[in-house]
Each structure stands twice: as C-alpha cells, then as structure tokens.
Amino acid sequence: MSLTIDITGLPPERLLFTPSPLAELSAMLHVLAEPAHHPDLHGWAAATTAAICPELADRLLEADFLWRSSRADFLVPGLPGASLADELDAVDRLDDETYAAASLVATCGSSRLSLRSRSPLADPAARERARDLALAxxxxxxxxxDRLLTDPPAVRARIRRLLEDCAEAFFADAWRQVLPGLAADARHKADLLARRGPAEALASISPAVAHHAEEAGPARIVVDKLQDxxxxAVGAGGVTFIPTAFGRPHLVVVYARGWRPVLQYPVAEPGLPEPVSLALVQQRLEALAHPVRLRLARTMARGAHTTGELAEAWQLTAPExxxxLAVLRKAGLLSTSRRGRYLLHRLDLTTSGRLGADLLEAVLR
Known part of the structure; x- marks a missing residue:
C-alpha cells in the first residue's frame, strides 16, 4: 500500500525543501494531543502541558481535532513563509470555501470524501451532511x-488567535532551538537533489519514500503509507518537503485536490533506527505466525543452533x-555464523524486539 505523487515532467527545481514554522507548530500541537504517538517526546509534552495556562488548554482542546488524527491542509503550507506570521497571513488569503473544506476534512473524519463535490457553505444538503458527520x-x-458553517470569518479569526497564543506560550522558544537543524537538513537535501538527482534526495528523507521513474515514461514519488x-504535482507547480523535529514517526502528506502536494518528514536522529517498510513488517509477522517457525524461533532466541540440532529438538526433518529457516532469514529475523563445518542459526533479537515498534510506526506513518 502506498501514496503516489505524479511528478512526470517536473524539473528538479520544482521539488522544494524548506522548513515551515506553521507545519512545525501543528506537529507540536499533535504531540500535545497524542503524546502516546511520540514516546521520545514525553518529557517535552509533559512539561509544556503543565506550563500552559488553563484558558489556553481549554481552547486547544476545543480545536484539537484540526491536528489530532489528521491535519487540516492549511496547517502544512505548500509554499512556506519566513515566519509564522507570514504563513498565517497566507492562510488568511484562502477563501472561506477552501478554508472550511480543509477544516471539515479533519472535523468529519474518514467520511470526508463525500464533501468534495459540493460546498457545505453554499449547498444546504452538503451542509447538513457535514453537520451529521461532525456529530458522529x-x-x-x-x-x-456548526460555528464554522454559520460564521466562517469568526472561526478563522479565533483559530489564528489560538495559534498566535501558542507561539507566545511555547512555540517561539522551541522553534528557535530546532530551526537551525531543520534548515541544515533542508539545505543538505536540496544539495543532494542538485548534485545527485531526485532518487538520492528522496531516499535521504526516509526508506519509506522512493522515486520511481521509467525511461520516457511517468515519474512518481511513492510514500509507504497504510493507504492506497x-x-x-504536475498542475500544482511542484512538491514541497518540510523537515520536522517533532513529527516522528509520522510522514504527513497533503494531497487533496487543489492543494500543492506537501510531505512533512522527520529529521533523522542519531541512534534511532530507520523506518521499516510496511511490506517488511508484514513479512516478518507472517514468518513468525507459523507455529513451527515460532517454536524454532523460541529455541534460537536462547542460543545458536545447527539445523540438525533444531530438527532433533522438535522432531522434524532437516529439510523441513x-x-x-529460509523464510525467517528472508524476513531478516536470523543471523548465521560458522563454526568449523557447521552453520549456527540464531534469532536476531534486536530486529525481533523492534517488531512491535516497527508495526506501530508503520501504522502511524
């Protein structure tokens, strides 16, 4: 399963790498709303939550569905500005219908696709449908x-004030700390793009992002996501890639019709493992799901064994x-060493131990 962005015919300079204060603020707000998604940021989330005044906390709760399970598209800008104020000004320039549709995507959940054909601001049936979906x-x-559909300008002003108050309360200090690293990462990837081309630049983002191109054929960016x-990006002028310090493990992609595609990706951190593809996670789960392989894994977790020893321990033939073992090895769950003329097989405890985390990261990606 994957999300595909068509970039056929786009010159490399249309792939933009740049930080975005608004996108980073939305990533921070998501961490505060869903700290369980971000165990490495528990300390920051707890300290920030404790420092926020009750009135601001109530306002954040009132609007947190704009960034909790999905992001309103205007929170991840296609053409980032130099400051949060610049980006909020750009949001203000959106017409009411575009702003409302983007907000209702997050408000109404996965059933939002039914809202695309008609404007809930102009069409009574679409408006009632949006209200029903939100109520659910x-x-x-x-x-x-209901407030958004009744008075869009008032809601837009209220959301802007909320974001500005968040900037004063906690974002401005955090942004000053992370901006140098984000800017350096964006420069590095832009340099890779210029020197080595899109394949290497995209591969440097994450193993979950790939460039697929055929000679004289289509070119695509393929993101390993649990969706199809x-x-x-051809008619939208390009693709924007925004580094984030607070977004791991998510790869947030804006891909709605009418919006420039944007991918917000977590900056790699030393010591943290690289993301594993959903296909490999599934392969490893299936490899361990077989009862015989699970018994063999139990034995090899306790020490290295030859094929003959494993066969004798479980009353199996050596070919069985x-x-x-070939299935487990192909899934990357075995390590093998040689002792004289014998091959010793051991369960890779590091890889096996990360399987649950890899599954969760693939699901959250």
Missing part, C-alpha cells in the same frame, strides 16, 4: 462545524527445518 465524531466537532491513494 463527537459534540466538540459538531459545535465547531494518488495525486499529481531448512525451509522454515
């Missing part, structure tokens, strides 16, 4: 949707054991 998500979403969707 919860009373706060329903109240927000596609969009095109070899076939099961």
């Amino acid at each position: 998500r919860g009373p706060r979403q329903a109240a927000f949707a 969707n596609s969009t095109s 054991v070899s076939r099961h």
Whole structure:
C-alpha cells in the first residue's frame, strides 16, 4: 500500500525543501494531543502541558481535532513563509470555501470524501451532511462545524488567535532551538537533489519514500503509507518537503485536490533506527505466525543452533527445518555464523524486539 505523487515532467527545481514554522507548530500541537504517538517526546509534552495556562488548554482542546488524527491542509503550507506570521497571513488569503473544506476534512473524519463535490457553505444538503458527520465524531466537532458553517470569518479569526497564543506560550522558544537543524537538513537535501538527482534526495528523507521513474515514461514519488491513494504535482507547480523535529514517526502528506502536494518528514536522529517498510513488517509477522517457525524461533532466541540440532529438538526433518529457516532469514529475523563445518542459526533479537515498534510506526506513518 502506498501514496503516489505524479511528478512526470517536473524539473528538479520544482521539488522544494524548506522548513515551515506553521507545519512545525501543528506537529507540536499533535504531540500535545497524542503524546502516546511520540514516546521520545514525553518529557517535552509533559512539561509544556503543565506550563500552559488553563484558558489556553481549554481552547486547544476545543480545536484539537484540526491536528489530532489528521491535519487540516492549511496547517502544512505548500509554499512556506519566513515566519509564522507570514504563513498565517497566507492562510488568511484562502477563501472561506477552501478554508472550511480543509477544516471539515479533519472535523468529519474518514467520511470526508463525500464533501468534495459540493460546498457545505453554499449547498444546504452538503451542509447538513457535514453537520451529521461532525456529530458522529463527537459534540466538540459538531459545535465547531456548526460555528464554522454559520460564521466562517469568526472561526478563522479565533483559530489564528489560538495559534498566535501558542507561539507566545511555547512555540517561539522551541522553534528557535530546532530551526537551525531543520534548515541544515533542508539545505543538505536540496544539495543532494542538485548534485545527485531526485532518487538520492528522496531516499535521504526516509526508506519509506522512493522515486520511481521509467525511461520516457511517468515519474512518481511513492510514500509507504497504510493507504492506497494518488495525486499529481504536475498542475500544482511542484512538491514541497518540510523537515520536522517533532513529527516522528509520522510522514504527513497533503494531497487533496487543489492543494500543492506537501510531505512533512522527520529529521533523522542519531541512534534511532530507520523506518521499516510496511511490506517488511508484514513479512516478518507472517514468518513468525507459523507455529513451527515460532517454536524454532523460541529455541534460537536462547542460543545458536545447527539445523540438525533444531530438527532433533522438535522432531522434524532437516529439510523441513531448512525451509522454515529460509523464510525467517528472508524476513531478516536470523543471523548465521560458522563454526568449523557447521552453520549456527540464531534469532536476531534486536530486529525481533523492534517488531512491535516497527508495526506501530508503520501504522502511524
């Protein structure tokens, strides 16, 4: 499963790498709303939550569905500005219908696709449908949707004030700390793009991002996501890549019709493992799901064993054991060493121990 962005015919300079204060603020707000997604940031989330005044905390709760499970598209700008104020000014320039549609994507959840054909601001049936979808998500979403559909300018002003107050309360200090690293990462990837081309630049983002191109054929960016969707950057002027210090493990992609595709990617951190593809996670789970392979894994977790030893321990033939070992080896779950003329097989405890985290990261990606 993947998300595909068509970039056929786009020159490399249309792939833009740059930090975005608004996108980073939305990543921080997501961490505060869903700290369980970000165990490495528990300390920051706890300290920041404790320091926020009750009035601001209540306002954040009132609107947190704009960044909790998905992001309103205007929070991840296609053409980032030099400052948060510049980017908020750009959001202000969106017409009410575009702003409302982007907000309702987050407010109404996965059923939002039914809102695309008609404007809920202009069409009574679409408006009632949006209200029903929001009510199904919860009373706060329903109240927000009702206010947005009734008075879009008032809601837009309220959200801007909320974001500005967050900047004063905690974002400005955090942004000063992370901006140098984000800017350096963006420069590095832009340099890779100029010197080595899009394949290496995209590979440097994450193993979950790849460049697929055919000679005299289509070119695509493929993002390993637990979904099947596609969009095109050809008519949108390009693709924007925004580094984030607070976004791991998420790869946030804006791909709605009418928006410039944007990918917000976590900057690599020393000591943290690289993301594993969903296909490899599935392969490893299936390899361990077989009862015989699970028994063999239990034995090899306790020490290195030859094929003959494993066969004798579990009353299997050597060819049977070899076939099961081949499946585990192909999934990257075995390490093998030689002692004289014997091959010793051991379960890779590091890889196996990360399987749960890899699965969670792939699901959250």
